[in-house]
Amino acid sequence: MGEPELESEQIRLKCIRKEGFFTVPPEHRLGRCRSVKEFEKLNRIGEGTYGIVYRARDTQTDEVVALKKVRMDKEKDGIPISSLREITLLLRLRHPNIVELKEVVVGNHLESIFLVMGYCEQDLASLLENMPTPFSEAQVKCITLQVLRGLQYLHKNFVIHRDLKVSNLLMTDKGCVKTADFGLARAYGVPVKPMTPKVVTLWYRAPELLLGTLTQTTSIDMWAVGCILAELLAHKPLLPGSSEIHQTDLIVQLLGTPSENIWPGFSKLPLAGQYTLRRQPYNNLKHKFPWLSEAGLRLLNFLFMATAGDCLESSYFKEKPLPCEPELMPTFPHHRNKRATPATTATATATEGPSKRARP
Numbered sequence: 001m002g003e004p005e006l007e008s009e010q011i012r013l014k015c016i017r018k019e020g021f022f023t024v025p026p027e028h029r030l031g032r033c034r035s036v037k038e039f040e041k042l043n044r045i046g047e048g049t050y051g052i053v054y055r056a057r058d059t060q061t062d063e064v065v066a067l068k069k070v071r072m073d074k075e076k077d078g079i080p081i082s083s084l085r086e087i088t089l090l091l092r093l094r095h096p097n098i099v100e101l102k103e104v105v106v107g108n109h110l111e112s113i114f115l116v117m118g119y120c121e122q123d124l125a126s127l128l129e130n131m132p133t134p135f136s137e138a139q140v141k142c143i144t145l146q147v148l149r150g151l152q153y154l155h156k157n158f159v160i161h162r163d164l165k166v167s168n169l170l171m172t173d174k175g176c177v178k179t180a181d182f183g184l185a186r187a188y189g190v191p192v193k194p195m196t197p198k199v200v201t202l203w204y205r206a207p208e209l210l211l212g213t214l215t216q217t218t219s220i221d222m223w224a225v226g227c228i229l230a231e232l233l234a235h236k237p238l239l240p241g242s243s244e245i246h247q248t249d250l251i252v253q254l255l256g257t258p259s260e261n262i263w264p265g266f267s268k269l270p271l272a273g274q275y276t277l278r279r280q281p282y283n284n285l286k287h288k289f290p291w292l293s294e295a296g297l298r299l300l301n302f303l304f305m306a307t308a309g310d311c312l313e314s315s316y317f318k319e320k321p322l323p324c325e326p327e328l329m330p331t332f333p334h335h336r337n338k339r340a341t342p343a344t345t346a347t348a349t350a351t352e353g354p355s356k357r358a359r360p
């Protein structure tokens with residue numbers, strides 16, 4: 001990967017058990033990881049908050065893969081926690097609708113680490129941007145079913161993704177949709193422990209997060225899927241808020257003012273008393289999607305509160321138009337590399353803004 005030859009440079013590490021340092025023998029310098037030199041870099045496909053992503057060829061197997069370089073520049077204490085989480089979670093997750101982490105490879109420097117992932121031809125954000133016409137309803141159903149299957153698997157394995165959005169959904173040229181970017185994902189246990197509240201890119205952020213909940217559940221991912229389903233159907237973001245207050249207001253305008261009646265526990269959320277929410281008694285989803293069937297509207301409403309398993313059973317997926325086969329998904333291989341990839345992930349530490357993705 002064009003890194004300078006530094007084989008002669010000695011690696012000295014601090015001992016954990018006793019005082020002082022030790023030198024890593026040359027034959028152990030890469031540990032059990034392969035070297036990134038075994039990959040031929042083809043082109044850069046994306047740059048996100050946590051790393052640069054390349055398309056590359058594994059010279060041993062000839063397979064085309066995605067190489068995500070772990071970004072270290074701001075880190076003083078080794079691998080960033082987001083990358084450690086991504087690696088440990090992804091290594092134990094295997095599902096057709098979850099991006100596959102094949103292995104971790106290393107460069108010559110201690111701080112150059114790459115995730116080798118199954119290559120997907122496009123992400124849904126660039127696809128949406130480059131499509132001249134919206135997805136058909138059959139295609140939307142095909143995508144949503146795949147997202148829900150991946151999510152059902154994650155949730156069954158006690159993982160919350162916490163950053164679902166169209167740019168983190170990848171698609172292969174066979175129309176297989178895979179959830180990617182586990183930089184903010186967390187394993188959770190029962191009882192649920194408090195987690196950092198500032199997760200999920202603003203537009204996809206659930207109201208309980210906006211109102212300061214300390215206990216995050218799988219429903220924050222379901223909320224994001226609801227926003228994604230609506231975005232795919234309408235070919236534009238559902239709730240493109242520009243600040244947390246604006247985001248909360250957009251939700252209230254769409255779904256009505258929350259109350260203890262329709263949302264038990266609402267008034268106990270830390271920020272519930274701090275916002276003066278507009279009075280809006282109606283659910284406006286029907287006005288926003290006048291052409292959508294009853295089952296479609298029910299599913300959209302349901303996503304904002306149900307589990308992935310329940311949503312998979314929705315009659316929306318069983319009525320016409322039926323979900324299409326993945327092979328019937330559109331592909332735009334030539335657009336992929338022209339797109340300026342947005343770096344939009346809400347980080348646990350920085351104050352994040354809305355997605356900078358160009359609006360359709």
Ligand SMILES: Nc1ncnc2c1ncn2[C@@H]1O[C@H](COP(=O)(O)OP(=O)(O)OP(=O)(O)O)[C@@H](O)[C@H]1O
Pocket residue numbers: 045046047048049050051052053066068099117118119120121122123167168170180181182183341342343344345
């Ligand atoms: N396996 C893959 N195959 C093809 N492209 C990929 C793959 N993984 C990531 N990409 C591309 O790189 C972009 C950034 O990757 P990813 O979302 O994993 O990184 P990130 O640093 O967390 O990004 P962000 O902050 O933008 O969410 C994706 O939106 C996608 O376009």
Ligand SMILES: [Mg+2]
Pocket residue numbers: 048167168181345
């Ligand atoms: Mg991402």
